[in-house]
Amino acid sequence: MTTLRIDAIVQGLHAARNEWRASQSRPREPESREFPSPDAVGEAIDALRKALFPMRLGPPDLRQENEDYYVGHTLDAALHTLLCQARLELRYGGVPAVEVHERATELIRSFAEGLPDIRRLLDSDVLAAYEGDPAARSVDEVLLCYPGVLAMIHHRLAHSLYRLGLPLLGRIAAEQAHSRTGIDIHPGARIGGHFFIDHGTGVVIGETAVIGERVRIYQAVTLGARRFPKNADGTLAKGLKRHPTVEDDVVIYAGATVLGDVTLGQGASIGGNVWLTHDVPAGGSVTQASSVS
Amino acid sequence: MTTLRIDAIVQGLHAARNEWRASQSRPREPESREFPSPDAVGEAIDALRKALFPMRLGPPDLRQENEDYYVGHTLDAALHTLLCQARLELRYGGVPAVEVHERATELIRSFAEGLPDIRRLLDSDVLAAYEGDPAARSVDEVLLCYPGVLAMIHHRLAHSLYRLGLPLLGRIAAEQAHSRTGIDIHPGARIGGHFFIDHGTGVVIGETAVIGERVRIYQAVTLGARRFPKNADGTLAKGLKRHPTVEDDVVIYAGATVLGDVTLGQGASIGGNVWLTHDVPAGGSVTQASSVS
Amino acid sequence: MTTLRIDAIVQGLHAARNEWRASQSRPREPESREFPSPDAVGEAIDALRKALFPMRLGPPDLRQENEDYYVGHTLDAALHTLLCQARLELRYGGVPAVEVHERATELIRSFAEGLPDIRRLLDSDVLAAYEGDPAARSVDEVLLCYPGVLAMIHHRLAHSLYRLGLPLLGRIAAEQAHSRTGIDIHPGARIGGHFFIDHGTGVVIGETAVIGERVRIYQAVTLGARRFPKNADGTLAKGLKRHPTVEDDVVIYAGATVLGDVTLGQGASIGGNVWLTHDVPAGGSVTQASSVS
Amino acid sequence: MTTLRIDAIVQGLHAARNEWRASQSRPREPESREFPSPDAVGEAIDALRKALFPMRLGPPDLRQENEDYYVGHTLDAALHTLLCQARLELRYGGVPAVEVHERATELIRSFAEGLPDIRRLLDSDVLAAYEGDPAARSVDEVLLCYPGVLAMIHHRLAHSLYRLGLPLLGRIAAEQAHSRTGIDIHPGARIGGHFFIDHGTGVVIGETAVIGERVRIYQAVTLGARRFPKNADGTLAKGLKRHPTVEDDVVIYAGATVLGDVTLGQGASIGGNVWLTHDVPAGGSVTQASSVS
Amino acid sequence: MTTLRIDAIVQGLHAARNEWRASQSRPREPESREFPSPDAVGEAIDALRKALFPMRLGPPDLRQENEDYYVGHTLDAALHTLLCQARLELRYGGVPAVEVHERATELIRSFAEGLPDIRRLLDSDVLAAYEGDPAARSVDEVLLCYPGVLAMIHHRLAHSLYRLGLPLLGRIAAEQAHSRTGIDIHPGARIGGHFFIDHGTGVVIGETAVIGERVRIYQAVTLGARRFPKNADGTLAKGLKRHPTVEDDVVIYAGATVLGDVTLGQGASIGGNVWLTHDVPAGGSVTQASSVS
């Protein structure tokens, strides 16, 4: 099929790549892959999800008496995959080659040590969903079916990676959940126990959001940034606290938008579709001013 | 890699699981899997989708003269998978072991007998999409590409399972569509023919919603519950009608939120982004009171 | 398991298919598949994505010195798959059998020739995302993780197919991105360079929308149609310009809805949740009239 | 890894291929694949094996009441794969392009019509193995486990293809069995019913061998050619009868070698390791002249 | 492609199956699969091979510190697969349904308990190969590459199944090795430690053969039966000792054939291609009487 002229297109794409690399001052011939692989991270997170809940999310023929073997073998493989990816991220982030292995090992060890506590937090999320949704028939239905729970499994793992200094791995894990659930939680967000997201599609929670215990939110809720302060040179200032703080026992109904570094006090209730850019006191309740006529 | 100390993490996770099981009064050593498998149910639903529309969603090299062989073999495998999963759900729901097989067989037989009518309903949904979207070029494009149609294939199967007493299987089938389309329809919702969801991301339709014939809704529409009545003991009351009733020929535009057991009368039109918690009479039209200036 | 009576269901489904085919005046025994296969198109688009960005989205063990081999082989396979599917679409669209092959080859050749420019446009989108999001750490994180970038890779390929006269292939490519990202861009939409969609879930961009350079939009933004003019016979008029025109440097914040063939002038800023059905002048700024109290 | 110099090797291999093509007077740019694909033929034969014995060699969860659906769907796919491959073989063999499709269809239709009789012959082979081996516990063990039976399933299909004028497809099917069993039967060999090969490794049966009913042979038996007559120009004469004829009820023990167009008369018995190049009368018995001392 | 007339072939095959079932007095509608599945048994044996030698035959990224997790999880899955298949064999063999589960569990438990001793025997075989072949560079090369070792792993597992009363499972495991190596050892054969088969293609060892310690055999050696005694009714007498006994330290060179219930005394040496049907005393040496001139 000479008519497709593959050669010309290969050359055209080659030129386009070279333009990009020149514009980004990329080295000419890197030894090999420079970035973590989303596929590899994704597989490791999927495996960890099964290791955290072996009898419900693991292989269908698992038997409880032998679940530790399954957990141990699955952890071994998943953690070593993460270790490789962590090395790539550290290297990419400028850590000297000779230090990369040791630093990555330390980080993944800390990550691994946190897994039992992550499981406990996730159990509290499952309970919160069961108690908060009249359509939920059992805690097991919640774990097997609720997208909000899937998103939180990813988030609690992603946040742990983020806090340890592996934000790119965390981001990859988070986007995987975003794709499957429509729930977009930045791995930087700090979220307390017993957290429940119902339905979930369209939820956005920003990098510097802080959420307390027993908070409940519904689909399409945004905890976002209001504006992006710029540096003197006109570039965006990165790293500032620019998202809301949500205290314990707050409820935020569907479609509400809360922007900026505001605080929703303990037990506050934010109505559906509300657009909010200021603090709400503890116990306060906000609803749309102009209801529909 | 001794430094990852897998042993300690395996023990930590073991302890966390035991805490959970104790808190949930779980039996120590169940024989094996106690719950239906989302993967198994998902595969069966995927197969049924192909058996319902063999020439368009089935294997690319299928020939019409032999499609019954394909349909028969695919049904045989899919229905027996569902039968196994139905047994697990019944057992999980407390049906005595000796009755499980017969009850499950009865249910899946009824489910199977309903498939031709489900196909007819879905054909009417495809027509509704074709007629309702100026961008649609053909009924086949609609079936191959529209997420709203994919969501309805899952819903009509999931609803059939739900009505027969297999709500967990139905829920799994529904969440599969939710993940792929961003459309979240509870399997309990009752939806008439010629139903069309355009774009669809963010749509939520609750468990006790009832929708008539020829209804059309757009992305991010919520047919939700307003509040959750509680029982005397403070737990949520489950099973009450708490979602809207939408009569024939209603149109609900993007982003509208309709909450509670209200009724939208025949032919009503609900504008975009409207927030609605009361009845609308037949032929009525609701738009946002305060338009943007 | 005689009790499932597969035979009766096979016959019931056979009858339902015949009713549909009769109602649609379908030929009795088409030779074989009449439509493009979403799976085949999806695989080709996935391959093109890797060929466009070989070192970052291609196989993990690729080496830069040999990437042209990878690119050439991947293009060869992907373009020939598209060629087959293009033939099916042309045939389905009524092109005479004897002309199909030549026409399809011409179209796919043109499509292929456009790939280097598509790569350049996508590089500009990656830069726009990096510059527009304070949470972005590097251009590579953006390419690997941002759903908005994934959606634009699909869109720029899908739009090229659409413009060349292969709208069904374009639609399939677009829906694939919609399913993974919750971002629903019709392949007909014309979008300039340096385009950035943040978060993205719930974004809808209609078929006749036109978007300039350096535009930025956030999650749940709709650029939709206001109403659907009908023909004299009551059917929908297809093909009219019915979606917004967005000029250079416009920003549209989360949840805003812009409907109809209106124009947002250069540099305009549209606030979150705004509902807009009229023009906005260059430099103009629109926010919700009634803020929350 | 610049040091591997892939470019030079690609060029070197390119040159080597051009030398070969020049030496073989091959066309410069054939449209695409010129030969049948062993993988495709192999899959079709594997599928036919399952369609011939659905409950024993088909999918483990097949139910007898629905086996016709399985058989029909499997045949449909396998026969159409063979049809494609038959076209390639006919084309390769010089059949004019315009006739290829019709001729191939005719041949595969005839092949298909012969399948029930092939099944009956194979049933007779299974019985022969059961009756002839004291270690056989049941006819089903024979079908599931005996390499001689696997080889005969392939042979009877391959021979049917060979006789119809598709010798290359037959050869591919035969080599597949040879690889799995060590039994090398040329697809041209004519073999009667109730044929039993025990153990089988090393058996070779040549193209023009003819074998009667109820023959039994053991491992490492060769029914080969003695010498290859040459044509006047020194090339080998092809197509002559050059292998043995074995009449009904003959037994040939392990390691015996029978060469040339000789006849083993009805009921003859050929001892282990015998080297034989002349006829044996009906009922005759041949053993090694010089026994071991 | 109406011309292939699939319907007629489906019916023809249906008729052929019914003839067979009638001739075999098979029940009309068995509930489901009646026989063990070669695929399932094959996968279990492959898994056991890896569990026996985890660092060399298991997954490439296994680490020694965690190999017990791998071993435990792999055993758990493989043994339960075998348990299912054992139930099918027992049921097929006439064990009453109510006893099947308990009997199968007992047998597989015994099988499992024997695995450590099987590993020790296989270690001795590996040593024997290393010491017996001048081309062997290391014990690890032997384990990774030698077909004789692969055949013995299968045989020692298959023989254990055979002795416990699961001869069909044993046979399936044995044929799997036969297909891969050309070495055909009946699972009934009793073989001592330090056994070495070099090259191996064409080796046949019969059901009632008994082989001592430190025996060495080469390719194409047969330890077979001489004749098959028949019962009064003309059927073959099954179960008699009809194959050789080979005492410790015997060597049998390539192509030798030893038939019948004869004894090769300790330390005997049997030359290549020898045909032997009588005892050989301890220390005896047999070579071909008539050497080649």
Place this chain on the structure above:
Amino acid sequence: MTTLRIDAIVQGLHAARNEWRASQSRPREPESREFPSPDAVGEAIDALRKALFPMRLGPPDLRQENEDYYVGHTLDAALHTLLCQARLELRYGGVPAVEVHERATELIRSFAEGLPDIRRLLDSDVLAAYEGDPAARSVDEVLLCYPGVLAMIHHRLAHSLYRLGLPLLGRIAAEQAHSRTGIDIHPGARIGGHFFIDHGTGVVIGETAVIGERVRIYQAVTLGARRFPKNADGTLAKGLKRHPTVEDDVVIYAGATVLGDVTLGQGASIGGNVWLTHDVPAGGSVTQASSVS
């Protein structure tokens, strides 16, 4: 299923492994895999086979105009896989860690440079088969179907690895062919061009065999060692020339056994089943002394 007592078996196998490791003086905790992986080597060899013959053994939809892209990409991946495995072999063989990478790169570079010549030799083997077998219809049938050709592709690659100092990789490649064809050629054997093995099952060619041009051999031919000289300490002497030298144009018929460091002179003919342990002069002919009566 407590009754299988997995724990005890895991411990038993652990103990057995420790015994082995102690007996072999293995290090307690190696970092990871110590040996090349047969699966990895096998995949690389399979890929090289396709890269050597892209239009016939490569992907079915390859087009000649783009075959260099396929060849380049396939070589790149396969050679780097071999490079990794070569490092493991060198390390295993005692090469100091700091030298391993450079040495492996050098070896694989040399291996790669030899591929075009290997292709030319294999073309000569294909011609030899076509010219030597009256049943061969075309050179392409020979390449697609003949096990002898498959064995030679593996051998010529394996021998190249062997000569470069990677005998374990060579052995793995050779055993892969042995398993598929029953032809067992040690990677050390030196074999000239235009070599043809017909049928092939049971052929054994030893490590120090040397074979000239245009040699033809048939099934079950052994070119083996006669006896194994021992060192003073009783262990086998490794590395001596102990297999035959076969000069140009020799033919060896089926089942012949040639043992020891003997020479078959140019043009000699060795009859079927002959057992030969001495030289044969050029042009000589050997047949079995005692024919069958």
